[in-house]
Every structure is written in structure tokens, then in C-alpha cells.
Amino acid sequence: MKATALDLSIVVPVFNEVENLRPLVHAVRQALVDIDAWELLLVDDGSTDGTRELARSLAQDEGPVRLISMARNFGQTAAMQAGFDAARGAVVVSMDGDLQNDPADIPRLLEKLGEGYDLVAGYRVDRQDTLITRKVPSWVANRIIAWLTGVSIRDNGCSLKAYRRELFDRVVLYSDMHRFIPAMAVATAGARVAEIPVRHHARRAGQSKYGLSRIWKVLSDLLAIKMISSFRNRPLVMFGLGAAIATGFAVVFFVLTLLSVPGGLREGMAYTFVFPSIVLVWVTLAVYLLLLGLIAEVVIRGDRLSRDVPLPVAREWS
Amino acid sequence: MNEPPRKPDGGSRVAELALGQGPRSTTDPDVSVLVPVSERPDPLADLYLEVAGALRDSGRTCEFVFVAEPFNLDAVEALRPLAESDEPIRVLEAGHTVGESTLLKLGAARARGRVLLVLPAYHRVVPEVLPALVEVVEQGADLANCRRWPRHDSWLNRIQTRLLHSIVTGLSSGHVRDVGSGVRAMRPEVLRELPLYGDLFRFLPVLALRDGYSVVEIEGAQHPLDARLRIYGPGTYLRRAIDVLGLFFLSRFTYKPLRFFGLIGSALGFVGGVILLIMFIQRLGGQGLANRPLLLLAVLLFTLGVQAVALGLIGEIIVHFNAPSRRAYRVRDTAGEEAEEPGGVDGSSEKAETAFRTGV
Numbered sequence: 001m002k003a004t005a006l007d008l009s010i011v012v013p014v015f016n017e018v019e020n021l022r023p024l025v026h027a028v029r030q031a032l033v034d035i036d037a038w039e040l041l042l043v044d045d046g047s048t049d050g051t052r053e054l055a056r057s058l059a060q061d062e063g064p065v066r067l068i069s070m071a072r073n074f075g076q077t078a079a080m081q082a083g084f085d086a087a088r089g090a091v092v093v094s095m096d097g098d099l100q101n102d103p104a105d106i107p108r109l110l111e112k113l114g115e116g117y118d119l120v121a122g123y124r125v126d127r128q129d130t131l132i133t134r135k136v137p138s139w140v141a142n143r144i145i146a147w148l149t150g151v152s153i154r155d156n157g158c159s160l161k162a163y164r165r166e167l168f169d170r171v172v173l174y175s176d177m178h179r180f181i182p183a184m185a186v187a188t189a190g191a192r193v194a195e196i197p198v199r200h201h202a203r204r205a206g207q208s209k210y211g212l213s214r215i216w217k218v219l220s221d222l223l224a225i226k227m228i229s230s231f232r233n234r235p236l237v238m239f240g241l242g243a244a245i246a247t248g249f250a251v252v253f254f255v256l257t258l259l260s261v262p263g264g265l266r267e268g269m270a271y272t273f274v275f276p277s278i279v280l281v282w283v284t285l286a287v288y289l290l291l292l293g294l295i296a297e298v299v300i301r302g303d304r305l306s307r308d309v310p311l312p313v314a315r316e317w318s
Numbered sequence: 319m320n321e322p323p324r325k326p327d328g329g330s331r332v333a334e335l336a337l338g339q340g341p342r343s344t345t346d347p348d349v350s351v352l353v354p355v356s357e358r359p360d361p362l363a364d365l366y367l368e369v370a371g372a373l374r375d376s377g378r379t380c381e382f383v384f385v386a387e388p389f390n391l392d393a394v395e396a397l398r399p400l401a402e403s404d405e406p407i408r409v410l411e412a413g414h415t416v417g418e419s420t421l422l423k424l425g426a427a428r429a430r431g432r433v434l435l436v437l438p439a440y441h442r443v444v445p446e447v448l449p450a451l452v453e454v455v456e457q458g459a460d461l462a463n464c465r466r467w468p469r470h471d472s473w474l475n476r477i478q479t480r481l482l483h484s485i486v487t488g489l490s491s492g493h494v495r496d497v498g499s500g501v502r503a504m505r506p507e508v509l510r511e512l513p514l515y516g517d518l519f520r521f522l523p524v525l526a527l528r529d530g531y532s533v534v535e536i537e538g539a540q541h542p543l544d545a546r547l548r549i550y551g552p553g554t555y556l557r558r559a560i561d562v563l564g565l566f567f568l569s570r571f572t573y574k575p576l577r578f579f580g581l582i583g584s585a586l587g588f589v590g591g592v593i594l595l596i597m598f599i600q601r602l603g604g605q606g607l608a609n610r611p612l613l614l615l616a617v618l619l620f621t622l623g624v625q626a627v628a629l630g631l632i633g634e635i636i637v638h639f640n641a642p643s644r645r646a647y648r649v650r651d652t653a654g655e656e657a658e659e660p661g662g663v664d665g666s667s668e669k670a671e672t673a674f675r676t677g678v
Binding site for chain 2: 039046055056059060063064065066067068069070071072074077078079081082085086172173174175176217220221223224227228232235238239242246256260273274275277278281282284285288289292295296299300302303306307
């Protein structure tokens with residue numbers, strides 16, 4: 001797949017962007033006049049408006065443009081991963097297909113990457129989106145992601161990012177993980193991450209594909225990303241902590257039991273089954289969590305036994 | 319060649335061994351009719367004569383591949399006279415009981431036809447509709463499902479499957495309305511590439527749709543022999559319901575188990591938490607706790623919620639560590655510089671370049 005090595009691959013997932021496609025290719029071409037060996041990978045994610053047909057003709061007629069068309073609409077994460085899998089460049093840049101990102105920022109991303117980073121994320125200044133449904137949720141989400149994962153990225157929602165290709169030997173996107181690429185890259189590959197400001201334009205044509213409905217999904221994904229970024233190599237610690245908390249509650253109710261039995265410290269309180277039963281419930285939970293933690297260790301062990309897990313990226317100097 | 323012993327779960331392994339077939343030759347039949355012979359088949363010779371007649375009348379050459387479980391060898395033995403009189407019948411006998419999904423995989427690996435026609439070992443639809451079904455695939459669809467319509471059986475037959483069928487139809491966005499007919503024509507690649515195990519064979523059209531194959535449903539009149547009244551034991555209904563639950567979970571949450579378990583867990587935990595909060599406030603108001611069993615219920619609900627979320631996290635760990643070795647998408651085709659045209663045919667042919675396969 002990576003027969004010829006290139007300098008740069010631009011990966012652009014497109015979904016029903018027929019009007020933006022030609023201007024996009026044009027803008028990329030203009031932005032990259034100084035770079036020799038590059039390719040533009042258009043990943044059509046099951047469009048129904050003729051995007052695929054147009055992209056195919058662009059790919060056949062215009063220099064370094066390639067089309068990967070997904071068998072159906074698999075979502076943005078899968079489309080990006082398909083692009084990353086097919087990319088041949090030493091550096092990969094991802095970008096939105098709606099021209100809200102400006103390809104003219106790509107050279108600056110590359111420059112920053114050249115300073116010794118593995119991932120450079122753009123953050124949108126002067127963002128051209130509605131305040132309530134787009135900017136506020138995004139601001140809150142970015143703060144929570146930073147707090148949970150310890151990877152402080154101002155704008156996770158900005159697709160314009162540059163990566164060293166080695167990252168993709170170590171980071172594989174699944175589910176809706178495209179929102180958390182920097183956090184994943186740090187957790188699983190030890191990536192060095194930098195940020196630079198990028199331009200943001202209002203949508204010229206086509207429809208926005210996002211809405212508020214994704215909040216619940218993001219919350220659930222946040223919990224998953226928290227676990228993976230903090231405990232992916234030692235899940236037993238996480239489940240053990242849970243078990244310890246449950247044991248703590250068991251102890252509390254055990255003490256309450258002692259206090260409430262006849263002849264206890266506070267005589268006269270009715271003896272019931274309630275507190276002892278609750279002790280058992282918490283003990284059960286603690287045991288259960290410990291066992292689950294062991295299962296998680298089995299899963300990881302199986303992974304390490306069945307394949308060569310790449311070591312994190314690391315810089316060397318002498 | 320000495321074959322290694324078959325493993326109990328060795329469906330794909332068996333298929334792999336079997337795939338050592340040569341390149342497709344010009345004598346390959348137009349249609350391979352694939353019949354898994356599992357529980358309680360109709361007389362297979364009758365089925366063969368009926369279907370082979372219909373396919374030949376339409377001018378197509380065909381071969382029949384019967385794949386039988388070892389407990390059903392008597393049923394396929396009835397085909398021996400036909401096979402010996404040079405009818406195009408091939409019989410594969412599994413070494414031990416492998417389940418219908420694996421029977422299909424095994425048959426698909428050995429079949430030589432350009433189109434695969436999968437039939438259950440019962441008369442389901444009138445044979446006249448089968449050439450039309452094959453033609454849908456010949457004209458470009460990846461899979462054609464046959465819906466039994468119009469139906470002649472009693473409402474009692476239909477009502478008992480109504481609920482589960484409507485769920486499956488919903489999961490297929492209305493594309494598949496009769497998943498129970500089991501009569502399907504498809505390109506052989508579909509069956510060879512789809513991960514199929516356990517009872518998932520029932521939902522083949524839905525799984526194909528979710529992997530991005532084009533699925534078409536056409537109508538064919540129900541076979542008179544299919545119209546007899548069927549009453550199953552309660553275990554059968556329970557298994558079907560569990561199958562549909564499994565399909566629902568796998569098709570929505572294979573790559574995001576926490577969204578499912580998290581929803582259940584937070585609902586349980588929320589109810590438990592609210593009760594706990596109310597009781598805590600009442601405790602501050604002076605009401606004792608030790609004699610209120612409701613407290614036990616609240617704690618139980620809360621810990622159940624924690625358990626559900628914890629299981630979801632285990633699911634996420636499994637998905638995370640499996641991610642490097644599989645891809646959650648399927649590529650239809652590629653174009654542009656140095657793109658290998660699949661099979662060297664014209665660009666319009668939609669042969670899937672399947673470097674990767676999806677989860678479900």
C-alpha cells in the first residue's frame with residue numbers, strides 16, 4: 001500500500017459536499033505549490049449527492065488526487081481511518097471537506113511539526129459558527145477533555161491537524177474517536193503535541209452535519225477516553241480503586257450495623273436486616289469489580305501476546 | 319494430504335482449507351445453489367428437482383451444493399441416486415455439528431458459480447421466482463432477498479413472528495421485510511467475506527446491508543408446502559428473541575459498548591441515587607434509616623448501575639485493544655493515481671476491494 005513514499009498526504013473525508021469539492025482541490029493545489037510529492041486523498045463516506053462521481057472524475061483527471069469510496073456511510077472516524085490507512089506520505093494532514101478550514105494553513109502546520117512534534121493541532125480563531133449550538137458546547141467539551149485526559153487541546157473539534165505517519169502504527173481510530181485524536185495519540189503513542197491558530201471560514205455551501213444530539217454520545221465517549229488515557233495499561237488499578245470505594249461503604253454500613261444492634265452503643269435502636277444486607281451488597285460489588293479488573297488484565301495480556309505492540313514514539317539526541 | 323483435526327469453532331479454518339480451488343474456468347456454472355441441511359429438512363430430492371427445473375428453464379447452468387450436519391446424513395443420502403445419474407449435485411458432510419452459519423461458510427468456499435443462491439432445506443417460495451432473484455444479482459445487486467408474498471398460511475403463523483420481524487426490519491431501515499424466508503441470491507464474495515457465526519445466518523441480509531453491500535428485496539409467492547401451520551416449543555421463541563437482541567446490540571454498539579451499558583447503568587444508578595438522596599434528607603430531618611428496607615433497594619439499584627457501567631468499560635477495553643487488528647469499515651473501490659483497478663475490469667464495475675472488513 002505504501003509503495004511510493006511521499007512527503008505529504010492530505011486526508012479529507014467528504015460526505016455530500018458536491019459543491020465544495022472543486023474549490024477544495026483548487027485551494028489545496030494553490031496552498032501546496034512549494035511541496036513536491038504530495039497527494040490529496042478524498043474519502044467519500046457514502047455520499048448520495050454525486051460527490052462520489054465528481055471525486056472520481058477529479059481523481060482520474062487531476063494530478064495527485066485519489067478517491068477512496070466507502071461502501072456505505074460509516075461515519076467520520078471510519079472515513080478518516082480509511083484515509084490514514086491508504087496515506088503514503090511521511091506526514092499526514094487531516095482536514096474538513098467543507099472549506100471551513102483553510103488549506104493555506106497547511107505549510108504552517110508542517111513547519112511546526114518540523115520543530116520536533118508528532119502531532120500539530122489547529123485551533124480555530126474567530127470561529128464562524130453559531131454560539132449556542134456550536135461554540136459553547138465545544139468550549140465546555142474541550143475543557144472537560146483537557147481535565148480528564150491531561151492533554152490540553154483548545155479545539156478538539158478542529159479537523160485541521162498534522163501527524164507524523166508513525167503515529168498511525170500506534171493509534172487506530174474506532175467508534176467516534178476522531179474527536180479525541182490528540183488524547184489518544186498521547187495515551188497510546190506518547191506523542192508530542194503542539195497547537196497553532198488556524199483560520200476558519202463560514203460555510204460556503206452545503207449543510208452542516210452536526211447538531212446538539214451528539215452531546216450524550218460525547219459524554220459516554222469521554223468516560224471511555226478517561227479510562228483509556230489513565231488506565232489502559234493497568235485496568236486492575238482502576239477496578240481495584242472502585243472495589244476499595246465499595247469496601248469503604250461496606251465498612252460504613254457494618255459500623256452502622258454494630259451501632260444499631262441490641263446491646264450496641266446506642267441501645268434501643270431497632271435491630272433490622274437492612275444494614276447487614278447493605279453491607280453484603282457493597283461487598284458483592286467490591287468482589288465483582290475486582291474480578292472484572294482481572295478480566296481486563298486478561299484482555300490486555302492477550303493483546304500483548306498476540307502481536308508486537310509498537311513502542312511509543314521517542315526522540316533521541318546525543 | 320493430511321488434514322489437521324477440525325476444531326469445534328473452526329468454521330473459517332474449515333473454509334480456509336477448502337478454498338484451495340483453482341482459478342474460475344469457463345465451465346463454471348451460472349448459479350451455485352447452496353442448501354444447508356440442518357434440522358428437519360423437506361425431502362431433498364423433490365427440492366432439487368423443483369429448483370433445478372426452474373433454473374434450467376431460465377437457461378442457466380447450475381450446480382447444487384448440499385452441506386449437511388452429521389446428524390442429518392440420511393437426508394442427503396437420498397440424493398445419491400440423482401448424483402450418480404450425473405445430476406450436478408455435490409454433497410459436503412461436516413465432520414461434527416458446526417451450526418448453520420458454518421455450513422454456509424463451508425458451502426460458499428467450495429461453490430463455483432457466479433451467483434450463489436442460498437435456499438433453506440424447505441420449500442419456501444414457488445420455484446418460478448428464483449430465476450428473477452438470481453437476475454437481480456446478475457444485474458449488479460450484491461444480495462437479493464426473497465420476501466414471501468403473497469402468503470397463503472394462516473394468520474397464526476404470521477402473528478408469531480410479527481414482533482421480531484418488525485424489529486429486524488427496523489434495523490435494516492425497512493430494506494428487509496422478511497428475514498425468515500432464508501431464500502437469498504448473492505455474489506459469492508458477500509458470503510465469503512461476512513463474518514458469520516452462531517445464529518447470525520438468519521440475519522444475513524441485514525448484516526450485508528450494514529457492511530455496505532447493496533441489498534434488494536423482491537417478492538415471491540409463498541410455496542404451498544410452506545403454508546402449513548407451525549408451532550414451536552417455547553425454547554425456540556426464546557432463542558429467536560435472544561438472537562434479535564444480539565443482532566440489535568451488535569449492529570448498534572459493537573464499537574461503542576459503553577453507550578449501551580452506560581445508558582442502562584446510569585438509568586439504574588440515577589433511580590437509586592435519587593432514592594438515596596431523598597432518604598438522606600429525611601434522615602437529616604430525624605427519621606431513622608435502620609428500619610427502612612427501601613434503603614436496601616436504593617443501594618442495590620445504585621450498585622447494579624455501577625456494575626453495568628463497569629461491564630461497559632470492559633467492553634471498551636476489548637474494543638480498544640482489538641482496534642489495531644481490525645477495521646470498522648469496508649472500502650467499495652478506489653480511483654486515482656496508481657489505484658489498482660480491481661480485477662482489471664472497467665471502472666464501472668463495483669467490485670469491492672475488500673482489504674478490510676467490518677465488525678458486524
